[in-house]
Amino acid sequence: MSRRALRSVNAALGWVTLWCVVLTSVLLWPLFKRGYLLTRDAVSTPRSYITPSALGIGDTSARAVPQDAFLAIVSQFMDGGLAVKILLFLALILAGLGAAGLGWYFLFPGTRGQALAQGLVAATFAIWNPFVVERLLQGHWSLLVGYGALPWIGLTGAMVMSPGRYTRLTAWAALAASMAVAGFTPTGAVMGIIFAVISVGLPKRPIDVAELRLAIDHTSSPLKYWQRVLVVLGIGLLVTLPWLYPSFLQVSHNGPASLSDSAGISAFAARGEGPLGFLGTFFSLISLGGIWNADVVPASRSSFFVFFALALQLVLLGVGVWRFRRSKTRRLVYLWAGAALVATVVITFFSYPFGTHVAVWLVEHIPGAGLFRDTQKWMALMMPIYAVLMSACARAVYEFSYRHKVFGARVDARGAIAVLCVLIIVMLPDAPLATSKHLQPVIYSSSWNEIIKAVEGSNGDMAVLPAGQLRVFDRTGNRPVLDPSSRLMPVEVLNADDLPVHMVRAVDGQEERDTVVVAGEHVRAHQVEWALLQGAPAGVLASLGVRWVLIENVVAPKVPDTLEFRNTLRGLEPVLTAPDLTLYRVPGIVSRDYSPTRWEWAFAFTFHIVWLLLMVVGYTAMTWLIVKDRKRAAEASQENP
Numbered sequence: 001m002s003r004r005a006l007r008s009v010n011a012a013l014g015w016v017t018l019w020c021v022v023l024t025s026v027l028l029w030p031l032f033k034r035g036y037l038l039t040r041d042a043v044s045t046p047r048s049y050i051t052p053s054a055l056g057i058g059d060t061s062a063r064a065v066p067q068d069a070f071l072a073i074v075s076q077f078m079d080g081g082l083a084v085k086i087l088l089f090l091a092l093i094l095a096g097l098g099a100a101g102l103g104w105y106f107l108f109p110g111t112r113g114q115a116l117a118q119g120l121v122a123a124t125f126a127i128w129n130p131f132v133v134e135r136l137l138q139g140h141w142s143l144l145v146g147y148g149a150l151p152w153i154g155l156t157g158a159m160v161m162s163p164g165r166y167t168r169l170t171a172w173a174a175l176a177a178s179m180a181v182a183g184f185t186p187t188g189a190v191m192g193i194i195f196a197v198i199s200v201g202l203p204k205r206p207i208d209v210a211e212l213r214l215a216i217d218h219t220s221s222p223l224k225y226w227q228r229v230l231v232v233l234g235i236g237l238l239v240t241l242p243w244l245y246p247s248f249l250q251v252s253h254n255g256p257a258s259l260s261d262s263a264g265i266s267a268f269a270a271r272g273e274g275p276l277g278f279l280g281t282f283f284s285l286i287s288l289g290g291i292w293n294a295d296v297v298p299a300s301r302s303s304f305f306v307f308f309a310l311a312l313q314l315v316l317l318g319v320g321v322w323r324f325r326r327s328k329t330r331r332l333v334y335l336w337a338g339a340a341l342v343a344t345v346v347i348t349f350f351s352y353p354f355g356t357h358v359a360v361w362l363v364e365h366i367p368g369a370g371l372f373r374d375t376q377k378w379m380a381l382m383m384p385i386y387a388v389l390m391s392a393c394a395r396a397v398y399e400f401s402y403r404h405k406v407f408g409a410r411v412d413a414r415g416a417i418a419v420l421c422v423l424i425i426v427m428l429p430d431a432p433l434a435t436s437k438h439l440q441p442v443i444y445s446s447s448w449n450e451i452i453k454a455v456e457g458s459n460g461d462m463a464v465l466p467a468g469q470l471r472v473f474d475r476t477g478n479r480p481v482l483d484p485s486s487r488l489m490p491v492e493v494l495n496a497d498d499l500p501v502h503m504v505r506a507v508d509g510q511e512e513r514d515t516v517v518v519a520g521e522h523v524r525a526h527q528v529e530w531a532l533l534q535g536a537p538a539g540v541l542a543s544l545g546v547r548w549v550l551i552e553n554v555v556a557p558k559v560p561d562t563l564e565f566r567n568t569l570r571g572l573e574p575v576l577t578a579p580d581l582t583l584y585r586v587p588g589i590v591s592r593d594y595s596p597t598r599w600e601w602a603f604a605f606t607f608h609i610v611w612l613l614l615m616v617v618g619y620t621a622m623t624w625l626i627v628k629d630r631k632r633a634a635e636a637s638q639e640n641p
Contacts, residue, residue, distance in 0.1 A: 100123045193233070455489060553580050
């Protein structure tokens with residue numbers, strides 16, 4: 001980037017950062033309240049522990065790996081709920097800044113005004129869109145962490161072809177660290193790898209070497225394309241090992257029983273929102289909507305307003321494409337756009353009957369494929385290209401305001417950009433109302449702390465009732481939430497993970513709701529649940545590795561009050577009785593046959609540490625290289641004034 005462009009970006013960076021903070025705060029303002037994020041898939045706790053499930057080597061799929069292990073480590077030093085809030089805020093702020101950076105990199109701003117216009121519009125779209133809001137309401141905070149890393153992967157991936165050795169090394173370090181950040185979830189890891197492979201394969205970015213601020217070292221040349229791809233794949237392997245290893249481990253232990261239920265394919269398929277209907281799945285996806293859960297879709301996306309929002313978005317993107325037609329970087333952007341469009345078509349294909357059959361075959365025959373059954377997640381790959389096009393749209397509007405008049409009057413450039421940002425916000429006007437309803441923090445009762453103290457340091461696992469993953473507590477405002485016990489308890493928690501999914505189907509042009517139960521993958525948890533509800537003696541529970549039985553008194557679902565169940569409880573030792581929780585101890589010798597081996601613990605822990613070090617060392621190396629490069633540049637300028 002030229003000196004002029006760098007000065008323009010530096011002048012605008014502060015205002016763009018402030019704008020990102022403001023937008024993020026408007027969306028996440030409920031999280032400023034005291035308490036913990038507890039809604040649907042989002043379960044934050046004061047502290048969590050390194051258990052087999054946290055490392056992915058429990059009896060179920062490694063869906064929350066490596067995020068659970070990361071929080072278990074971080075919560076030893078700070079409140080885990082605060083850590084989740086900080087990560088979520090940083091994810092959206094960095095998503096906005098990364099989007100602005102992509103716009104600046106591919107479309108050099110010549111003035112501070114151009115840089116500010118491009119940055120504000122790109123950041124606004126990256127933060128304020130249906131994908132972000134719907135995933136917030138679904139509780140997918142860790143997916144949004146990966147979402148925020150994507151534009152940085154694109155930016156650093158494109159910079160690995162820079163002519164300066166130090167600049168290249170800095171880009172590689174930042175790329176590795178950004179891929180590790182994207183790897184907070186399995187889906188994020190794979191998206192990061194795909195986007196990195198595309199980014200390092202882009203045609204060389206034209207750079208005016210003579211005007212570069214950074215020192216240039218011509219003693220080495222950039223890696224060839226296939227070499228760059230191999231390096232990216234190597235980094236990707238390190239990022240994915242925390243969940244790849246448990247996935248294959250489960251297959252070796254459980255065989256076909258470890259594979260995901262194929263019913264989840266149709267349950268979690270992308271869907272057309274509101275009036276768009278079933279046939280409008282593609283248009284919902286290209287507008288970054290289309291999540292499977294209709295209950296988390298903002299009201300504006302469920303009405304005819306969605307047509308206005310879609311049309312407005314396509315117009316703005318069209319202006320961006322028109323502006324890029326004469327840019328030297330148009331091939332880069334078009335390559336990204338092509339890849340993103342292919343992804344959209346494939347996701348749409350999987351939402352229709354024939355595509356569903358293909359996805360079912362993949363889930364039934366490939367270990368770990370069920371981790372990616374929520375196909376709309378992949379629309380995150382569209383955000384970077386949309387951000388670049390929105391930046392180009394802002395540039396076009398800014399240039400038009402200086403070169404042309406409307407009805408004989410000159411258009412104020414700052415006002416035009418402000419209107420552009422407002423239009424993007426208007427495309428989803430009820431986003432703050434939706435987040436305020438679903439993201440209200442919750443305070444855990446003191447009963448949980450008493451149970452944690454009672455079971456800490458003991459051997460054996462904990463069985464939990466009622467059955468199923470979802471709970472409705474009074475304190476959560478009747479919002480369904482994943483059972484928090486698995487993250488609160490210092491022991492392994494066994495909970496039958498059958499998941500009821502409320503689906504919206506199109507029948508004769510009308511929407512009908514149906515409930516599909518996606519079978520869980522926790523084989524031993526189902527065995528324990530059956531033993532509890534069928535009146536099995538305590539010895540059976542002990543033989544299954546169970547030391548504790550926790551009963552949660554929730555609004556829904558309810559624990560069946562049967563004669564057989566009461567007979568089981570009579571053989572257990574009551575430990576704690578509270579209005580919301582009841583804890584029993586299973587007497588006798590607990591079997592250790594279900595505990596992971598030392599080698600399994602060692603490998604799983606090592607892979608998590610490698611992932612964490614990749615992130616920490618990458619950003620540390622990036623910082624060191626930048627400082628060293630600036631020092632070299634200063635020394636060179638003194639020697640050659």
